Amino acid sequence: MINKVDLRDENSFYELGLLINEKFPKLFNLGDLLSSNLDYVFGYYDNEKLVGFIHINKLYENIDIVNIVVDKSYRRKGIATQLINHVIDYFDDVKSIMLEVNVNNENAINLYKVNKFEVINVRKKYYGNDDALIMRRDV
Numbered sequence: 001m002i003n004k005v006d007l008r009d010e011n012s013f014y015e016l017g018l019l020i021n022e023k024f025p026k027l028f029n030l031g032d033l034l035s036s037n038l039d040y041v042f043g044y045y046d047n048e049k050l051v052g053f054i055h056i057n058k059l060y061e062n063i064d065i066v067n068i069v070v071d072k073s074y075r076r077k078g079i080a081t082q083l084i085n086h087v088i089d090y091f092d093d094v095k096s097i098m099l100e101v102n103v104n105n106e107n108a109i110n111l112y113k114v115n116k117f118e119v120i121n122v123r124k125k126y127y128g129n130d131d132a133l134i135m136r137r138d139v
C-alpha cells in the first residue's frame with residue numbers, strides 16, 4: 001500500500017536512505033521535506049512498516065525523482081515500479097518525469113529503462129569521478 005510518508009516514519013526513512021548514501025541523514029530532513037511545497041515523499045508500506053519510498057520534486061508539469069529506494073529484502077517485487085507509477089497518477093498534470101543516476105548504478109538504470117525512461121544527456125563527473133545519466137520519460 002502506498003501513502004504519503006509522515007513524521008512517525010522518520011527512523012525507517014533515514015535507515016532506507018542510508019542504502020542510497022551514507023550521508024543521507026545529513027543531506028535530507030524529513031520534517032523540512034514534508035513542509036515544503038516542492039517536495040513529496042510517498043512510501044510503500046507492508047502493513048505499517050515503511051519498506052520503500054520515492055522522494056520527488058514537482059515543478060509545474062515536471063517531476064524530478066530525487067531519491068527512490070526499496071528495502072533489500074523487498075526488492076524485485078515491483079515496488080519501485082509501483083512508486084513511480086503512483087506519483088504519475090497522483091497528479092493530473094504531469095507531462096514528464098526526470099532523474100539523474102550514477103552511470104555505475106546498473107540496477108537503477110535497469111529499473112528506469114524497464115519503466116520507459118530514456119537517456120537524454122550525460123553529466124560528466126556529477127558524482128565525484130562518476131558521470132550521471134539524465135533520464136526522462138514523457139507521460
Ligand SMILES: CC(C)(COP(=O)(O)OP(=O)(O)OC[C@H]1O[C@@H](n2cnc3c(N)ncnc32)[C@H](O)[C@@H]1OP(=O)(O)O)[C@@H](O)C(=O)NCCC(=O)NCCS
Nearest residue numbers: 067068069070075076077078079080081107108110111114
Ligand atoms: C533500484 C531499486 C529502487 C529497485 O527497486 P525494486 O523494487 O527492486 O524494483 P522493481 O522490482 O520495480 O524492478 C522493476 C524492474 O527493474 C529491473 N531491475 C530492478 N532491480 C534490478 C536489479 N537488481 N538487477 C537487474 N534488473 C533490475 C528489472 O527489470 C525489474 O523487473 P523484474 O524484477 O521483473 O526483472 C532498488 O534496487 C534500490 O533500492 N537500490 C538502492 C537505491 C538506489 O540505487 N536507488 C536509485 C538511485 S536514488
